Amino acid sequence: MSVDSTEDLLVEGLQHVYYTEQRLLDALEELESTSTQEELQQGFSEHREETQKHVERLEQVFEQLGQEPEAAEDPVVEGMIEAHEEFVNKDPSDAALNRFNIAAGQKSEHYEIAAYGNLTPLADQAGYDEAADLLEQNMREEQDALDELSELGENFDYGELEA
Numbered sequence: 001m002s003v004d005s006t007e008d009l010l011v012e013g014l015q016h017v018y019y020t021e022q023r024l025l026d027a028l029e030e031l032e033s034t035s036t037q038e039e040l041q042q043g044f045s046e047h048r049e050e051t052q053k054h055v056e057r058l059e060q061v062f063e064q065l066g067q068e069p070e071a072a073e074d075p076v077v078e079g080m081i082e083a084h085e086e087f088v089n090k091d092p093s094d095a096a097l098n099r100f101n102i103a104a105g106q107k108s109e110h111y112e113i114a115a116y117g118n119l120t121p122l123a124d125q126a127g128y129d130e131a132a133d134l135l136e137q138n139m140r141e142e143q144d145a146l147d148e149l150s151e152l153g154e155n156f157d158y159g160e161l162e163a
Contacts, residue, residue: 006122006125006126007065007126009122010065010119010122010123010126010128011065011067012072013115013118013119013122014058014061014062014065014067014119015070015071015072016072016074016115017058017112017115017116017119018055018058018059018062018069018070018071018072019071019072019073019074019077020074020077020111020112020115021051021054021055021058021112022055022071023074023077023078023081024051024077024108024112025048025051025052025055027080027081027084027108028044028045028047028048028051029044029048030084031044031084031101031104031105032044032045032048034088034097034101035097035098035101036094036097036098037098037152039152040098040101040102040152043105043145043148043149043152044101044105047105047145050141050145053141054138054141054142057134057135057137057138058134058138060131060134061123061128061131061134061135064128064130064131065128065131076111077108077111080104080107080108080111083104084100084101084104087100093161093162095157095160095161096161098156098160099153099156099158099161102149102152102153102156103153105145105149106146106149106150106153109142109143109145109146109149110146112138112139112142113139113142113143113146116135116136116138116139116142117139119135120132120135120136120139123135
């Protein structure tokens with residue numbers, strides 16, 4: 001399939017972010033289960049529920065475009081998940097894993113914000129105003145999650161880590 005139009009770019013991007021959100025549902029569960037800090041666990045749990053809503057909104061966007069929801073594998077997401085698995089296999093201390101999980105969450109939020117930040121104007125330009133609103137809503141929620149993770153990172157007690 002040739003990708004030549006604004007709508008083609010939009011559909012291509014939607015397929016990747018749809019895949020991303022679906023994969024992150026499982027990844028957020030893993031981040032929650034490997035974290036030992038209660039506030040961090042709760043944040044990942046809440047964002048997992050929010051991510052399910054993101055998937056549902058994306059399905060609405062596909063519907064508005066007259067497309068069946070379809071996921072296209074995203075190697076960036078796979079790389080982030082693989083990096084987490086490799087780190088966990090190194091048997092880090094709880095504190096090191098908590099700090100790594102914060103960073104992993106921040107990376108995925110940045111990636112999702114960039115994806116939605118690119119898709120929203122495409123939907124707008126293609127005349128899909130409702131779809132653009134849904135995509136922007138997902139982006140705002142991703143930005144809020146990033147803010148929460150950034151605050152956890154700023155308040156992390158580095159004294160818990162070995163010198």
